Amino acid sequence: MITYPTLSSGATIGITAPSSGVRPNLHELLRQACEKMEQKGYHIVCGETVWTQHKAKSSPAKKRAEEFNGMMSNDQIDIIIPPWGGELLIEILEYLDIENFKTKWVLGYSDVSLLLLAITLKTGMATAHGTNIIDLRGEYSDATTAMWETVLSTNRGGTVLQHSSEKYQQKWRHDEPSPCVYHLTEETYWKTISGKKETVEGRLLGGCIDVIRHLIGTPFGDVQSFRETYIKDEPVLWYLENCELNTADVRRSLVHMKLAGWFENCSGILFGRSSAGFPVEDYTIEDVYVELAEELEVPIIYDIDCGHRPPQLTFINGAYAKVTTEGGKGEVLQIFK
Structure with missing residues (x-):
């Protein structure tokens, strides 16, 4: 529990x-x-x-x-x-x-x-x-x-509902302070690999892929024991964001997670917006997402409000969530059960 x-x-x-x-x-x-x-x-x-x-x-x-x-x-x-x-x-x-x-x-x-x-x-x-x-x-x-x-x-x-933002920040402009800190200039648009409406649900786990990947193989990254002890047979809905990794490094990290069993009983993956994800040759971040969706056979939603291109939703590790996106908009319903 x-x-x-x-x-x-x-x-x-x-x-x-x-x-x-x-x-x-x-x-x-x-x-x-x-x-x-x-x-x-x-x-x-x-x-x-x-x-x-x-x-x-x-x-x-x-x-x-x-x-x-x-x-x-x-x-x-x-x-x-x-x-x-x-x-x-x-x-x-x-x-x-x-x-x-x-x-x-x-x-x-x-x-x-x-x-x-x-x-x-x-x-x-x-x-x-x-x-x-x-x-x-x-x-x-x-x-x-x-x-x-x-x-x-x-x-x-209880339950709490959050909606996708209207606009997000492309880059920091510290020389021009904003009343709300962020400079929200770009239209937010959530995307799906399927190109269609997606609804996914499960127990939320995630974070910045650059660092959480280093928990694999340590006593602090035992996802299997967490499943057995706290959420039984419920699926996990992963949310991930990328701070500095190029596409090959993102791919290596995701394969590492898969081989470590982190994506067992995974219902879907949410990827945050990123200014990183630089292509290696012609290998793009969308290619990475497509490959992962095909391998895991789960929906993937990306460019969501999470990470280093604010604003971001508040995701609760361990909460049960239902995430829906259509037409570039999204909503996240979290249930504290």
Whole structure:
């Protein structure tokens, strides 16, 4: 059985950096995000790691793990939201005190998705793939991003519906700040390999393919034990997004996942928008998706609102979801059962 945390009004947000921290010249962005959350009625507790960054990490692995463990075992902290992702979160896994984690949300994406998936697979506790705290510093949030609060406030047994965005951000323009942080200029259009309407459902699992693939073969990536312990014979609906990989590397990663059994009893795969996926020779990302759909014989929906081209939906690892797309639009119904 999946365990679901619940976000309450006036909750205390713990901000720690299990991957990358914030360099001094960007501290003002984090302060703005903290102020915005306080204006919304939240209480903020910032760890030491968020204010430092050296050699591709906020601090040494043991310090990052100690701070994260402390927040996860602290009854006064209700939810943990890192400032953003990074590169080397995997270093802290061996130092996590998972047996003593309290039930609370952890929200983030990119490198943080490795931590999210590991927690859910090891404990059966739901985790939240969505916005980071830095991107909540705007005067307001777009409708898609703003749903994080509604999703995380859903009680066990409840349902929550999200819709595809109207527009998405093609590239960052830090020199021209936007009231909602993102520059939403491109029309969102969800696509399917079949070219037709698709409806898929199953237990959500996923994250950034660049990093979650490295859980394979470790104690933190035992998908089979997770199935047997927490979701029995229910199918898994994978959601994946690509930060930096070219098409050949995406293909290798997906084959690796398949050979490791991650796609057994898979009902479908959702792929997020990406500025990566660069072709190798004439091998395109669409070729990768077509091959995977044929091999697994499951529907594939791509260019969804997930990942490094925001905004993004809030996907709950472990929740049961029904995803429907037609005519470029999509909706995600999540059931906390």
